[in-house]
Amino acid sequence: MHSLEEELRELRSAGALDEGTTARALALERRTVFSIFEELRAALYAAVALVVTGVGILVKEHLDRIGPLTLIFALALAAGACYIPAIRAHSRRSARSPGADYLLLLGALIVSADLGYAESQFHWLAENWSRHLLLLSALHAFTAYALDSQLVLSVALATFAGWFGIERGPGSITAWEFATPALGLRALLCAGVILAWRAIDQRTNAARFREVFEHFAANLAFWGVLGWCSDAHLRFIGVPALLILAAVAIRTALHSGTESFAVYGVGYTALGLSLVIAQITGLTLLGATLVLGIVLTAAAALRHLHDLLKDARP
Numbered sequence: 001m002h003s004l005e006e007e008l009r010e011l012r013s014a015g016a017l018d019e020g021t022t023a024r025a026l027a028l029e030r031r032t033v034f035s036i037f038e039e040l041r042a043a044l045y046a047a048v049a050l051v052v053t054g055v056g057i058l059v060k061e062h063l064d065r066i067g068p069l070t071l072i073f074a075l076a077l078a079a080g081a082c083y084i085p086a087i088r089a090h091s092r093r094s095a096r097s098p099g100a101d102y103l104l105l106l107g108a109l110i111v112s113a114d115l116g117y118a119e120s121q122f123h124w125l126a127e128n129w130s131r132h133l134l135l136l137s138a139l140h141a142f143t144a145y146a147l148d149s150q151l152v153l154s155v156a157l158a159t160f161a162g163w164f165g166i167e168r169g170p171g172s173i174t175a176w177e178f179a180t181p182a183l184g185l186r187a188l189l190c191a192g193v194i195l196a197w198r199a200i201d202q203r204t205n206a207a208r209f210r211e212v213f214e215h216f217a218a219n220l221a222f223w224g225v226l227g228w229c230s231d232a233h234l235r236f237i238g239v240p241a242l243l244i245l246a247a248v249a250i251r252t253a254l255h256s257g258t259e260s261f262a263v264y265g266v267g268y269t270a271l272g273l274s275l276v277i278a279q280i281t282g283l284t285l286l287g288a289t290l291v292l293g294i295v296l297t298a299a300a301a302l303r304h305l306h307d308l309l310k311d312a313r314p
Helices: 005-013 019-029 037-066 068-091 098-122 131-147 150-167 181-204 210-229 235-256 259-281 285-312
Strands: none
Touching: 037 068, 037 098, 068 098, 068 131, 098 131, 098 150, 131 150, 150 181, 150 210, 181 210, 210 235, 210 259, 235 259, 235 285, 259 285
16 A cells, blocks of 8 residues: 655655644554544444433333332433533533533433323323324424534434324334335325425525435335335335335435435345345245345445445545
């Protein structure tokens, strides 16, 4: 591999770079320093997931001794404490650390658990119990915009999708229960509402959250048509819809340079076609061979798209 150390030293000798910049550039070139930002984010996300799981276990094991009111109050205090670093950084107009950002996410998740538990205990909304999801979505959206948090906005969108799936009819937006015309259409409608929200955000908020909206809407729409593909009576609608969505996602990837959309387009298409083939052929050698062919073709397509996007980068 060609080293740029000589060129960096020449730039330093010519006065184009100062001593500190040259030292940092040489360290990067020699790979004696490197970024662990992505690894840190993954570790923080895992920590948040573990804490939320621990809270759930604590509630389950000690509910009788703690009592509902005490538990609701304690969770509210814990959530408030998680919000403090983000609020403090915002009031000082300083950048938040990754730790504070994920602590804010933890606070939002605790608020969701707290309000959900309170509704299950006291039934404030009676038969309209699912409306608490809409209230939570509004609260998290307000927090996301007030504190400029993409993580909390993702919680708001997930909560909104949950309300949309429950409020508009029976069923769930989990597993394969999208495999009905109503639920599959509801997923696409929810994705459409999120894209409309994105358009409003782009006009009024300088598109700060554009990627969050786009990725969430894309995944939601793909899961909706995957559910159709998994049903024998709906796959004649699901497969064309899946191919159309895949074409849009890949076109978006090529236009924006965002490789994730290429992964969505190819990956979800491979999964949907594999589901259809598995249903038609059953667990036979022919079916397994066709699925293997789809997987290999998808891998080759992803490799080709990766190379195209890599060459297109400046």
